[in-house]
Amino acid sequence: MSRNSKVPISALPLPPPAQSITHNLTPDHEATTPSEFRQLLAERPSVQHRSHLIDPDAHFAYVTPYPLPFPYRIALPEDGEPVDDKAAYVEKWLAQREALHERPTVAPSALKKYYPEKRDQPRVLIALAETALRDCLPHLDVGDAFATLGTPTLSDAYGDDVQTTPASSEDAAARQELIDVLSGQAVLMNTEGDRATHWAPWSLRLFALRSLLDALAPLIGAEAEFGKALPPGWTEEIPSGKINEWRKRGIELVEEELEKVAIETSAAEYGRLMHKRLGLRRLDTDDESKLARPLLDLLAKHKLDFHGTFRRLAFFRPSALSVQDRSSAFIESVLELCGEPQVINREKAKEDLQEWLQQYAARVESEAQEWTTGEGSVDEQRERDMKAANPRFVLRQWVLEEIIKNVERDVDSGKRLLGKVLQVCIQNSKT
Structure with missing residues (x-):
């Protein structure tokens, strides 16, 4: 992607209102729009720093970063004046450190950039993942960020190879804006227009599935009773007892299916990833009970390294089980991954591994036809796929x-x- 097609973080495209996750959700009553929220930060910022009761119908709340250590050290006035209204003084102190003062963005943007009046801690970029940019945000302009990080090294970390050629003002501005936003020093928002259109997505907090169901349950129950979608303000003049009745009905209608779908979706994804780790292409219904779970139990029982064992299995060949020396050598290589070699029962571990490998070998050989379209032998293809799914280096x-x-x-x-x-x-x- 060319540099000209990239944009700084303030100009990243926002989703259309209909695709925004908050489009049909109700915000906390303390601030129902970005404009109200900004006013709240100026007048009563303590609301977002302390616990408060929210309306049962609320699904989310607007929040902004506040990167100061807690508890806050609120000093007395420098001029020595006595503080008569302590609550008002605290609100003022907090507001002065909220991002409320607009500054220009690096590029034209629907969002505005705000900074605090009295909060300006040092901000240093310590890392940036190239793969994250490539895979998730290829159009994000990070300016000269990588040049300021220097060359990655373990042997000469104290050397100095940071760029000596001054960066262009555009590059420096894009990098600094990235640092300011991601560190919480600056906040991006637009207090004009529809709330669903002009709020940076990283400023959002959502409840878990069950909390979401609990909030939506009265609406679900009411729509089930009336057989149609209800208009705004549908709860007005409705007794709380009736709303609780609808909530109970809504949970009854949805809870079982919601949990079933969540569990099945998680299980399906878990199974898919486990098959990749084991180098299996065909999904058999008993793979979990015959292969995955027994292997995990074996690893726990003999304190074998999880990542290392799966990586070693990439080099396993079913034919090795018919040759005593090869079979023993492979099993020994797995046992070397034991985190507590002084307590392992090697004979029992060998026996358990041998038994599991017999099951695994039969399963691998049963799907040999699934690997006929790739390059190389079945074993070579499986090894290549398993290496990709089981990295050699894991960040411990x-x-x-x-x-x-x-x-x-x-x-x-x-x-x-x-x-x-x-x-x-x-x-x-x-x-």
């Missing part, structure tokens, strides 16, 4: 903690280390 918690320590200690070297880790994650998922 201890690695991440070490990187975080480095970033906190020295951001310039830390971001190069983090960049290298991201690079390794991406590259090793392909080999």
Whole structure:
């Protein structure tokens, strides 16, 4: 994609109103439009910082980032004046740190960009995923962001190879706007017109499926009773007892199907991903009970590494089971992945692995015809697919903690280390 076809974050296209997830949802009564919400931030910002009761019909609330450590350290006035109305003083202090002051966007946009009056912490870009841009936002202009991150490295993180050639003003502006918005320093919104059209999608919070059903249940129950869609204001002058009756009816009508669809959809996706990990193309109904679940139980019982074991299975050949040396060598290679080798019962682990591999080999051989259209032998095709589904390098918690320590200690070297880790994650998922 050419640079000319890319746009900064403030100019990313917004979905049409009909495709917006809030199009037919009811906002919190404290602020029903972006305009009301901006006024709320100016006059009563504490509403979004404390718990408050919301209307039962509300499905979502407008929110903005507020990247300050909690509890807030609200200092007394610098001039030493006494504070008579503490509540009003707190509201003013919060409002001064809300993003309410408009500044120009980098490019023409339906959204406006707002900054706070008295909140300007240092903001440093420490990482940016090229694959995320490529796959999700290929039209996002990040300016000179990658140049400022330096070359990813583990061996020379303290070296200095950050760009020496000054970036163009356009590149620098696009990069800074990206940092400001993603860090929460700046907020994008438009307080004019329809709320469904002019609100940045990353400013949205939604409830889970059951909460959504609970909120919609009265409407579902009422429409079921009347047999038609109800107009706005349909709850006016309706007794609470009747609304509760409709809520109960709505839940009865939908809950079972909702949970069934959610569970079936999750199970189907889980099965699809598990088949990719196991290098299987045909979906058999008993694969979960005969292969996937027994393998997971085996891994837990013998404390074998999850990712490492699945990666090793990419190199498994069903024919190896008929040759004692090859079979034993493969099983030993899996047992080497045990996280606690001092406590493993090797003989029992070998026996369990051998039994499971017999089942797996038979299952792999049963679908040999499914692999006749690719390049190479069945084993080669399966290995290639399984490598893609089971990356060689997995970002472990201890690695991440070490990187975080480095970033906190020295951001310039830390971001190069983090960049290298991201690079390794991406590259090793392909080999």
